[in-house]
Amino acid sequence: MDLSNIRMVVTDMDGTLLNARHEVSDRFFELYHALKGKGVEVVAASGRQYHSMADKLGPISDELVFIAENGAMIRHRGQTLLTTPLPRAFLAEILTRAAGVDQAHPVLCAAGNAYVDGVSEDFLTLLKEYYTDYAIAPELQAVNDPILKVAIYHFESSEKFIYPAFRELEGALKIKVSGNHWVDVSHPDAHKGYALSQLMAQRGIGREQLMVFGDFNNDLEMLELADYSFAMANAHPNVLRAARYRTASNEEQGVERVLGQLLAQL
16 A cells, blocks of 8 residues: 555544543654654544543644534634534424433533533533533523534434434434434534545645544545545444445554554655
8 A cells, every 4th residue: 555645644533543541642642743744734533522632632732633523613723714503593403302312411512612401410420521621501502602513422322312313304414423322413514524625625635645544424524535544443334334444443553553654655
């Protein structure tokens, strides 16, 4: 595999770059600096909020481009380059549908904060891993901030319990099973592929210069943009089918393995 033309690397975070303990390896930071020295730009893409992503990638967060909130936001060096807000008219219906699913926990994701109703202490404990900035809002419909997406969590299975309640909104909105426990509801253009396509156009990057790593359904659109698309060994079956290549799991540093091969060819 000839990787010598690669000029941009985009990696998902949970299930891809992060291990099961939600950690970034020291090896990744070493590779990042080496690739930067060779003129390769590294982009982090996630369903997480920007603040949580920046916290995980702290040592290099002032340099990276972040595609956050499943593509509803792009940030770089403290500047917001793109936002694609959820149409406000759908918020009441989304919250009503979520309320109809037992043990569904919605999160309103805004540019600077996230909002939850605070009903479940167990969910609040879990939430701290994914959202470093959040507030309790007992009446979610009363939140005035522009909403980038609504992320809905289920402790057992998002695909089994949450997605069916939202399936018929596909088209009017983007409905993404973004993890084993999460479904994200957003503007039809608010996905990682759209955000990445805008960044590629701005940077003058062609698909033959792009390497992308992913593991779940919310990565599918950005994987389609790259000639060098990699599914993690632990990826969802849809991702395994869509990606051109495979690498080891997130627990086996699959991203770092391929980046090491890339560095050796530059």
